Structure formats: C-alpha cells, structure tokens
Amino acid sequence: MNIPPVEPGTVGPCPVAPDALQGIKRQQTNPARWNGAGWQDFVAAVRAAGVELAEGSTACGMYATDAGGTAYGQPHGVVVARNAGQVSTLLRAAQAHRVPVTVRGGGLTTEGESVAFGGVLLDMSGMSRVLNIDAQNLTVRTEAGIYWHSLAEELRRENLDYLSAPLNLTSSVGGTLGVGGIDVNSARLGCSADQAVSLQVVTPTGEIVECSDDENAELFQRVILGYGQFGVITEATLRIRPYTPLAMHYYYYSSLATAIEDLQMLDRNDASDYSGILTIMDCAVNLLVAFDSDEREAAFKANWEARLRGFGEAGFALCMLGHYALRPWRIGEALYLLQRKQAVFPEFRRPEFHRDGKMHDRSVVFSRAVWKHWGSRQMVIPDLATPADTFIEAVERGNAVCRKYFPHYTLYCVGIKLRPEHKPHYEMSCVPPGAEGWAYGCEFEPMIEGEVYSRDHFQAFKNAIYDIGVDLGASYYRFGGMMKGYIRRVFGDALVDRHLAMKRKADPAMILNRDVIF
Amino acid sequence: MYSSAHSREFPACSGCSLCRLVCPMWRSHRDPRFSPEGLAKALQCGATAAELAAPLDACSFCGACDPVCPERIDLTGMIMELRRQLPQSATTVNVPVPPGPAPAGALLLPGAALRADPALLTRVKGLLGIAVAADDGADIAQALETGGAIDTPRQRAFLRGLDGRTLVVGDALLLRQLRRWLPAARLQGLGEALGNVGVIRRRLASADFYVIEARAYHADYERLVGHYDGLRADTGCAMNLDLQRIAIPAVDEAEARWMLQGRRPARIVVENPAEREILRRVADVPVLHLAELAEA
Incomplete structure (x- = not known):
C-alpha cells in the first residue's frame, strides 16, 4: 500500500480505497456529527476547573481512527484521564454544555466506537496504575485505563495472573469490561467482564459511584457489557489467580463442523482449561487445547484425547499431501498453506517463551502473532455469537460469505461459559438471548495482505455476516458504531427502547459515547 | 507487518x-x-x-x-x-585524533561510562584480552545522544581501519550506529562479550538478578534474545526482562524500582556501569558490574 506524505497541519488522506467517490479527495469519511456549538465556553469551563484539555491536530490527530481503520473522525479536543474527580468535572461540564464525550481505552474498536466525530475525546490510558494486589483473596484493584498486558506485568511479579482477557496486548480493562472480552479460557471462566467484582464508575452526569452486584447493582449491571453508555469505568476490582504456564496441544481438521463438534464436546465435559479454533483456511482448521496443570492434562489424555477426530501436525500434513496430490489444480492453495505454516508456526514456538515443554506468557505469544500475521491497516472482524446448537450453521454460513469476499481469511471460534447469576449483565450484549450454559462466538477476519479494498466492500461483507445473525437470532460482539443499524433488528424494539429510556434518564444531554449504540 | x-x-x-x-x-x-x-x-x-x-x-x-x-x-x-x-542541539566536540593506526586484532571501544572507571576498564581489558582503542568515538557517541551534528572528517577518521575487525563497543548507541557504518565488522556489546567469558558465566548464580543493557540488546534483539535465554537457562539467574522479553532499563530511580518490583535477589549484576550507580541508590543488595564478578 502506498502511504503518501502528509501535508503539515492536515489529517492525512483516508487510506481506505475510494469507492463511489472516484477522484474526490476524501479526508474524513464520517462527517462530524456535532457542530461544535458552545465548544469555547466548554473549554473555558473545564480549564477553569483545572482540567488540561489539548486542542490542535498534533494532539487530536493520533485519535483519528481506531484499530478498525475504516472510521475516521477527530475530536475538537483531548483530555487524558488522571483521576475520577477530573473525569467527573469533565462530564459535568459536558452535560451543561451538551458537548459529546467519546471515551477511549486501547482504541481497539473496529467500528469507530472509540473514534470521536467532534466533541472531546477522553483518553483513559492516563489512568493505568495498579492500586492494590490482594494475594490472599486473589483480587486486584486497578485503574481502568490500564492495558491487560500491563496488569499482567504487575501481577506476574507476585506470580499471579488475571483470569481471562482478550488475546491482544493493548486492550484496556475498562473497555473490555464494557463489551465482554473473550479469551481461550472463556469456555471455562466466562467472558472477561465476568471477573469484575466491583467498579468505580463516573456516571454521565458526573457522580462518582462504587458499584457491584451488592451495591448499586442496577448501575453495575448496565455498565458491565454496556458499551460505555451508562458511565465511565475509572477503577475496577477483578478476580485474579496464581500464574501457570500452559501445556499446549494442537489438533488439525479439514472440516469446520467436525472441529466445532469436538470443541463443544471438550467444553461440555470440562475436559480442558483452554480451547479454541483458529483456521488457516476452511480446509485447515486448528483446534487448540491447553492445560494449567499436569493433572488436568493427564486426565484429558486418559479420557478425551482419543475422542478427538483431529490429527497431529505430521498426520495432518500427510492428509493434506494426499488431498492435493489428487487435486493438482489446487496447488496454489497448497502453497499458501505451506507458506502460512512456515511464517506463523515458528511464532508460536519461540524458544524464549517455552520452558520444559510449556508455554509461558501465552497472551504475549498469541498477541504478537496476531499483530504480525493477521494485523492490517484495516481490521474488519464481523462476528456472530450464538447458542451452542446453532453455532455450526452460523460458522459455515459465515465461512461461505468470507469465501465470496476475500481470497484468504481466518476464523476464530471460542466458547463462553455463561454465569446464570450474571444474566442481568448480559441483557442487550454480545451474549445471545437464547443461550444457556455456553454461548459461542466466531470472528471472521479477512486477510488484507496489503490489498486495497473499498469501504463499500468491507461494509457489504460485514452486512452479509450480520444478516446471518438476524436470520439465526444471534448476537454480535461488535454491534456498535458503524454496525448499529443492526441493533434494533437483532434485539427488537421493546428491549432497545427500554435501554434508550434508561440512557436518557442517566445521560440527559446524551453526551457519553454518542452514536455508539443510540 | x-x-x-x-x-x-x-x-x-x-x-x-x-x-x-x-x-x-x-x-x-x-x-x-x-x-x-x-x-x-x-x-x-x-x-x-x-x-x-x-x-x-x-x-x-x-x-x-x-x-x-x-x-x-x-x-x-x-x-x-x-x-x-531541535534548535538547541550541540555540534560534535572535536577531540584530538591519536596518531598512527589502531593496534591490530580485536579492539575494545570502552565508551565514556567505562572510561570514567579506570579500575573497571582494566578489569574488562584483562578479561577480554583485547587492546583498548585510543579513539573510542566518545565524542561521536555524545553527538548521537544529544542530537549534535557529526563532523564528516571526524567520522571518517574514527572509522578508518575499523571495518572488518572484531569490536567490543561499550557505548550501545555508538554500537547501534556502527552496525550501519561498518557492515563488515564483527560487533559485540560489552555485556554480550563479557557474558561469554567462562569465569564470569560460571560465577553467575540463580539468586542473581542480571541487568541487560537495554540499548545494545534491543538494537540486535532477534539474535540476542536467544543469547540471553541461553544465559538464563545456564545460570538460572533472573533478568530485567518483561513478559515480552524486552529489557527494562534503569534510566532513573523510578524505572529501577519498577525493574526490581517483586524481585528478591541476593545480588544485582549489571552490564552497563552507568546503571550500577542508579541501582545502588534503590537496592539494598550488592550491585556489581559483570567484570567485577570475576573477582567477587
């Protein structure tokens, strides 16, 4: 991709290919949705209250897009969060002056949810300190702008670890608790948000409130998995656990359905500590199984491994050899598989992350591999979340859509153990309404590979995936921002209107994370 | 990528x-x-x-x-x-260039921090068994650090006769730059060179906390991550590596405290003499340079 030089003082051109606007210079795809009325009065008010607010393209330009790289916008100004009092002051002024506030943690949204189209951007990464580690009760209190990886760094000094977090080094705790968070141990431990014990939240009107399932429970229920609509999470108390390295096992399948059946069999029987599916192609499917202890690994080998229908690496290579020997016209596909194997596999086996046959710091290994081998300037990752019984159909239909739109793509499938007592948290979230026991999620990620696709192409692809969700009564992880048109279709008017009424009550000027959901 | x-x-x-x-x-x-x-x-x-x-x-x-x-x-x-x-950047200080060619064979370019401690420099020289260059490019290293301009004749004079040789370079910023300037030279940082000396390696113990010099390590990361993983496996000592296997530098006391948080070593061993002083201010255990281990 050619990245042209940037004219000083400008935002720089949108790197997504032009589509319907051939020949027309496109600097900001999404027009500012707020006209800036009252901005100067607002700035004067917050500065008078001692809040540092930066303006200008140098300060604001770094927030022009999110990890998705297809939504572009700029705030009028930026505030780096320092403490709950400062956030409260900012939100009170924003309510009074009706200035939109977009909250950003790691900026790892893909649909522009953390991109500010005018107004003020609140960068939570300034609140990123660990406040207290309680090794006795296995909890940690932390500022919520911290990256999960930074939290892991501090916990590891005490030989502790978080329970589960997205396999991405720069996801923030607050952002993740606001949307869910999925790890390869979610089939056992639930989504990342389920590990939250209590939160300090600054409400849209500026009150600083501590909440949990026992204290201000209604606020807690709305903020957890609430897509940032009902407050800014400034601190969180999370459950933690002793650190363990992993014993990893990989099984390879040529059938998605068979791999998913085996994944669900393992999850139902609590046969592994970690499980997930990552595909190279739809005929080369990897089921990852891992263990925290030798005992769990031994029990798996004794009771469950023989039931898996996947192959080891050598066995699968022989299968593929036979497969392509009979289909020489598909040699290109075989070469792609081989090239991908040679590039990616060593990344998962770097010796500095392995000792005595066990993988240390799995999130680093996986995240670095993801950034290196799956990352792109655009990350388009539509997903489907379904109950267990409709998951295979959802994945197979989604896979067919991927095949239609992109030459190469990856699917990442994982189960999420649901906690019945957390049902109120799951309302209008990525957890599908009909799911019992486990929900299953699949991300469909095209390999951009330096190609240039139009925004229309990406959007049509995402819509085709999300239409499957509407058809199957599923949910999505990424239903906000550019995909919010699906919210009423998938959740129904009654539920959405009820949440909208709650939002209006909590946020009278509708300033907080405007246009993400409502 | x-x-x-x-x-x-x-x-x-x-x-x-x-x-x-x-x-x-x-x-x-x-x-x-x-x-x-x-x-x-x-x-x-x-x-x-x-x-x-x-x-x-x-x-x-x-x-x-x-x-x-x-x-x-x-x-x-x-x-x-x-x-x-930056407008305030200083220009390089021209130092007198020593007359005559540098001695043959491998050379040690100690750098300012090591030169500031003559006793330690003598130990290092003895352990490595190589000659010390009279001109170690300290002024060029300083210009790299401060953003000063590097005078071309001075640069040429410094580099003359160095390419193709084995050089142990104490200043890691200069080492980084020499990789570009001297593609045929065999370059090593001070830490890596001393870490390969048998007597030093044998005296590293599992209760030691080993502080890798961050600049040299990161400038040649893909190769050195294996070197230090081997050193850790051989000696059992903990290192100033984070979970990504990136080195935490003791650039100031706050970073030194973060480096040591949760660690309880019996002794700290540093590659960079400058970090020895910072760590001594925050640690309550002995802090030694790698070269001092041989006599410890």
Missing part, C-alpha cells in the same frame, strides 16, 4: 500502541504524547520537531520500541533524527 511500503518510517505507524507497553517515557508520563506512537502520529499530523521537544528530550533511546513494532519502523532512528532537528 502490515505492508512493506514505507516500512521503517513514521507514516507506517498505525497506532497499535504496542510501543507504549515497553516505553519508560510512557510509564513515567502516562500521556500518549510521550511515546513513540505519539511522536509518529504527531508527525503524521504535520508536527515539527520543535513542537515535540518535551517527549524528544524525555526519550532515553533504550530502543525497547523497535523490536515490538509490527510495522518494523525504526522508531529509535526516528527519534534520534528528530532530536538532531
């Missing part, structure tokens, strides 16, 4: 923030402007070096950002270049 075009330059920064995780400047300020990502993004928006003076001054050139960047942007090089553009 997302794309091959324009790699190693700031326009390729996608804002992934991975550099923040390892950046001492970010840890100290918790402000995105004080990070390589913040600098690259500001440049993309047309900022000048003068507008970025505060983060440019705050950067320690530890180089931790370079190996973690998925775009393989030369972030340290970017910051060094920006520092050169």
